[in-house]
Amino acid sequence: MITVSACMIVKNEERVLARCLDSLKGLVDEIILVDTGSTDGTKEIAKKYNCKIYDFKWIDDFAAARNFSFSKAAMDYIFVADADEVIDEVNREKFLTLKQHLIPEIDIIQMMYANQLEFNTTYNFDKEYRPKLFKRLRQFTWTDPIHETVMLDPVVYDSEIEILHMPENNHAVRDFDxxxxxxxxxxxxxxxxxxxxxxxxxxxxxxKDFLTAESFFTGLLEQEVSEEVIKLIQCILVRCGRIKNDSELILRYALKNIATGKASAEVCYEVGEYFYNKDNIKEAVIWYMNAAFETDAELNIHYNKELPLEKIALCYEKAGNTEEANNYREQAAALRESLM
Incomplete structure (x- = not known):
């Protein structure tokens, strides 16, 4: 059976840490806890669970902190854990089974990260695979009977284990800073x-977060970035134009976005918002319809799902068409329910 080091980076997690550590009991063989400056009872809680505690000066770099935590691990595999995650009993059993039967050829095990949409995380799927368990020391092997080469791609296994992500709030303020x-x-x-x-x-x-970010995203257009990233920048700048009621800014980037032949739902929605705020209901409906039915979302799936439908309902309500308003409101509610 393989051995596992759980590696965590934490700061002021006293409200959720014990819940996480309880769910790791019996699954991992050591817990490496890297603290980046807690001022609450995080370390005291960690000591009760026999965590190996290390201090790491925060330098605005999660990757550096993760690398430091990995350097302290000593077991066969490393499990990356966050304090706001929980492994329930069903998935604890799956984890133990995995430990008992994992073959040494596997380098990375992916687990299903669940409960995303409920907490406004930066992902657009309620469940998605993420790499969570890593082989600590990787052995390189030769492949192919002729023209042999070293196998560089890791062997990845998609497990059935689900990790519940249960934050008390989203981390947007921290991340934007x-x-x-x-x-x-x-x-x-x-x-x-x-x-x-x-x-x-x-x-x-x-x-305020969009306006603070505006100059950064505008500056990116002077650099070499992919067409995919340009479309994301256009979404941001159209939103900034709508916030500032700057029709020229909206027009400049919305037209460029639409000219690609595949408009972004976020852009159409923001143009709809501009006309809605101008009380031009007929024009607003056209753009909300495009967001809901003719485009794909680039950044937030809700922008071509229930959000434009809810605004279409409001438009019909303003126009005195209660029947259509209720129709679109019901569609929006059904979509919202399906995403949770």
Whole structure:
């Protein structure tokens, strides 16, 4: 049977930590807990569970903290755990079975990350596979009987284990602060990180967060970025234009987005919002309809699901058409229910 190190990075998690550590009992062989500056009772709780506690000075870099935690692990595999995660009894049994039967050729085990949409996380699926268990030391092997080569791609196994993500609140405020500090430092953003920033804005950002981010996303257009990222930037800048009631800004980036031949739901929705706020109900309905039925969401699935349908209902309500308003409101409610 394999051995497992659980590696965690934490800060001020006293409200949820015990719940997480209870669910890890009997599953892992050691718990590495890296604290990035707790001022509450986090460390005291961790000591009760015999965690190996290390301090790490926070430098606005989760990857650095994760790497430090991995460097302290000593078991065969490393399980990446967060304090707001829980493994219920059904999935504890699956985890134990996995430990007993895992073959050494597997490098990475993915587990289903569940309960995403309920807490406004930066992902658009309620359940999705994430790599959670990693082989600590990887052995390289040669493959192919002729023209042999070293196998570089890891062997990944999709398990049936579900990890419940149960945060008490979303981390948007913390994340937006970190993004801004990284920008001020001149840190280069990967396209993945740009996408995550844009997605988090559209899922949990307030107007002030968009306006704070506007210059960063505008500046990205002067760099070499992919067409996919350009579309995300257009979504952000159209939203900024709508917030500022800047019709020229909306027009500039909405038209470029639509000219691609595949408009983004977020852009259509924001144009709808602009006309709705101008009390131009007929025009608003056209754009909300496009968001709901003719486009795909880039950043937040709700923008081509129930959100535009709810606004169409409001438009019909304003126009005095109660029957159509109720029709679209029911469609919106059914979609919202299906996503939870």
């Amino acid at each position: 970190i993004f801004q500090r990284l920008i001020q430092k001149g840190t280069a953003f990967s396209e993945k990180l740009i996408s995550m920033y844009a997605r988090e804005l559209f899922i949990a950002g307030e107007d």
